[in-house]
Amino acid sequence: MGRHSCTEKEKLRKGLWSPDEDEKLNNFITRFGVGCWSSVPKLAGLQRCGKSCRLRWINYLRPDLKRGMFSQEEEDLIISLHEALGNRWAQIAARLPGRTDNEIKNFWNSCLKKKLIKQGIDPKTHKLVPETGDQILQPKGLPYLATSDEIGQEFRVNNIICGEKEYDPPFLSEYQDSFDPNGHHSNFVTDYDDQNNQIEGNPDSNSNYGFNSLPDSANIDPGIFVDTDFSDGSTSRICSYLRSSNSSNVNGHTGIQTNNMMPNSEQYLWDFDTKFKSRFQFQIKNEENSSSWQEGPSSYI
DNA sequence: AAACGGACCAACCGCTCACAG
């Protein structure tokens, strides 16, 4: 399938936009509104591709943009939403009026991520990073879980509706059945080996990915499983696996506002396509990674 | 003053999805 690419077109400008270009685009959109972006450059007299025009309008020229520093409320909301949604910047931006996905993404990568790291929080999982060099389970994805009588209820973050809770018995049973008596999941390592060329059974092998422990299926309460779909058409899901363990309270440690649906949760990114293949990804943290995260001029605490 | 490096951010790139023909 021939993919349209701006680079294939000739005589198209790239790089920063000039005030003149901004004015042309702004005048055109103000007058005719947002329509077919591919025709905008020609009609507006710009030597840009439609994609570039769209981006410029959305990220810079749009009149409803808030601009300026992020407030503490916005910051807390982004962290909470990221915990629930992961790197779905567009979905996060949809819940922050006047902010763009690009702006939030940049803010996260340049600021928030470092703040969390400074506080000893893994920005991917939003879980505490242990001080020791021990390798621990850092799940990247699992179904969102909750009690079966909560099916159909709204899933909220900071009182903002993010989705609807669902129940997924087939997945649950498969997930539970797939553990061996030692609480290990053979498929995980096998699949991981298939996809990432890791050596089976060797989580230390020269990568951030792998695992050396998994929750014991005997400790899993079937009643706490819910599968929440945030995909809105995509195949991705946000999932969580809640344990009624007595681990330390991340929220209490950070002061970050999070939804009360997910106390002590381990967050997993869940690919719907691989759902019935029992494929998961886990991330291993080691001392080397942790030490590299300490860098950064944050003074958040 | 110059060189260097990190932080920030605008813009680009490549991919997927939706939809029309």
Add this chain to the structure above:
DNA sequence: ACTGTGAGCGGTTGGTCCGTT
């Protein structure tokens, strides 16, 4: 059902600014 195209998204890049040496 298949194909081509546009829109949208997330990851990445590269330019600029600014503090430090």
